[in-house]
Amino acid sequence: MFDKIEKVINDKKSTPVECEYHTLRNLENKGKIRALVIKGESIAHIELICPKCGNYDYHTQEWKQASKGAKYRFEIKCPKCGNVIKVSKLKGAKE
Ligand SMILES: [Zn+2]
Numbered sequence: 001m002f003d004k005i006e007k008v009i010n011d012k013k014s015t016p017v018e019c020e021y022h023t024l025r026n027l028e029n030k031g032k033i034r035a036l037v038i039k040g041e042s043i044a045h046i047e048l049i050c051p052k053c054g055n056y057d058y059h060t061q062e063w064k065q066a067s068k069g070a071k072y073r074f075e076i077k078c079p080k081c082g083n084v085i086k087v088s089k090l091k092g093a094k095e
Contacts (some may be wrong), residue, residue, distance in 0.1 A: 004058040005036050005047045012038075021063075023073075025087065027051040033076065033085060037063050046076055048085070055080035 009017050018039035025033050031051025037044045044063040049056050057079055066073050072086040 001056060002032060002034070002047060002049065005034050005045050008036065008038075008045055021073075023087065027085065030054075031085075033087060035074070035087070044074070048076055048078065050078040050081060050083055051085070052083040053078065053081040 019036060020039045020041075021035065021037040021044070023033075023035050027033060027049075029051040030049070031054075032047075032049040034047040035044055042063050043060045045058075045060050047058045055078055059079075061076075064074070066089070071088065073089045075084055075086045077084050
């Protein structure tokens with residue numbers, strides 16, 4: 001469980017994975033989210049344990065750069081319960 005993105009990285013071992021964006025956050029109620037965007041690709045790998053219903057999900061979605069004024073980096077919708085998880089930007093931290 002929660003190793004899909006790990007596998008994506010490991011599968012590309014022959015060439016070091018350069019990350020455009022990579023984050024792993026713990027959410028409330030044992031929820032978890034991991035997101036990876038590989039440099040040069042326009043898709044985001046998203047791995048999620050929904051903090052609301054506990055559903056595990058892995059999918060890819062189009063990666064859109066958040067606008068400068070946006071409070072959130074991106075948002076993800078749980079396919080099971082429709083809960084929207086907003087991933088905030090990390091202030092001052094290297095994402
Ligand atoms: Zn859910």
